[in-house]
Amino acid sequence: MLELKAQNVTKHYKEKTAADHISFTLKNGVYGLLGENGAGKTTLLRILCGILMPDKGAVTLDGISIHKMGASYRTLLGYLPQDFGYYPDFTVKRYLLYLASLKALPRERALTRYREMLKLTGLQEEEKRKIKHLSGGMIRRLGIAQALLNDPKILLLDEPTAGLDPKERIRFRNIISSLGHDRLVLLSTHIVSDVANAADRILIMRRGKIIEDQTPDALLQTASGHVWEVTASPQEAEAIQEQFPVCNVRTEGENLRLRILSRTCPSPHASQVQPDLEDAYLYVTENREVC
Numbered sequence: 001m002l003e004l005k006a007q008n009v010t011k012h013y014k015e016k017t018a019a020d021h022i023s024f025t026l027k028n029g030v031y032g033l034l035g036e037n038g039a040g041k042t043t044l045l046r047i048l049c050g051i052l053m054p055d056k057g058a059v060t061l062d063g064i065s066i067h068k069m070g071a072s073y074r075t076l077l078g079y080l081p082q083d084f085g086y087y088p089d090f091t092v093k094r095y096l097l098y099l100a101s102l103k104a105l106p107r108e109r110a111l112t113r114y115r116e117m118l119k120l121t122g123l124q125e126e127e128k129r130k131i132k133h134l135s136g137g138m139i140r141r142l143g144i145a146q147a148l149l150n151d152p153k154i155l156l157l158d159e160p161t162a163g164l165d166p167k168e169r170i171r172f173r174n175i176i177s178s179l180g181h182d183r184l185v186l187l188s189t190h191i192v193s194d195v196a197n198a199a200d201r202i203l204i205m206r207r208g209k210i211i212e213d214q215t216p217d218a219l220l221q222t223a224s225g226h227v228w229e230v231t232a233s234p235q236e237a238e239a240i241q242e243q244f245p246v247c248n249v250r251t252e253g254e255n256l257r258l259r260i261l262s263r264t265c266p267s268p269h270a271s272q273v274q275p276d277l278e279d280a281y282l283y284v285t286e287n288r289e290v291c
């Protein structure tokens, strides 16, 4: 099994530290890289791809620097950047076969993989359509199809669900879940539900640092006992929101039902509830502010 290792990876853009002494080891499975916009996810993925050199630290595959591996690393890699480049006037078929030739796939193999990828991503009916006529969701699926053409053992996906509607999102998640068995998939997103079911491990990134690296169950455990719900009048709700991080608010008649993070019981009327991953993510990222 492959072992992709980041050791003390650090990257600065002038005074900004986008990756700050990041270390982890990834093997086969699906990993969710969660973090708000600007946390440093794209920078980290570009470093893991070998497109960007870290200022400090190293990325190794089975103990060998990915930069030393060069082309042999790239044959193992599939990458879907946030804005992947495509040619709007190409048809789906022309585009994927063109990408297959860039990845140096022999003709027969290219055609087989092309058919398999169309099926996996549900784009069979679109093969003759020009990319400029596809929906945003179809284009994202085309992106994953191109990233998978060479059957990569390492698949890095940068915000693959950005801009998708809920139905496309679910479809995408199902594709991702089916991929992680015999490869390493790292998926970056700022949307917790994108990785809640699919990820074997969740890495949370904040201000260039990996602040958590846990299984979803362990992450839920972290927030256990710290999530509460309370019904409050709009005035009371305002006071609560000033005091505690609020995960969710919903209207209940004239009142509001608040879901809040607190280490101790925040009000005599509050009841403790089981955390979900959204709560746990907020708990971890807002930890210093949870009283």
Ligand SMILES: Nc1ncnc2c1ncn2[C@@H]1O[C@H](COP(=O)(O)OP(=O)(O)OP(=O)(O)O)[C@@H](O)[C@H]1O
Residues within 6 Å of the ligand: 013, 016, 017, 018, 035, 036, 037, 038, 039, 040, 041, 042, 043, 044, 159
């Ligand atoms: N080429 C660059 N020059 C200067 N600063 C940069 C550059 N690329 C990224 N940054 C900064 O580094 C930080 C991390 O950016 P990065 O794009 O890696 O984060 P991200 O988590 O992927 O965010 P997003 O989801 O918005 O893309 C941000 O503050 C960003 O403004």
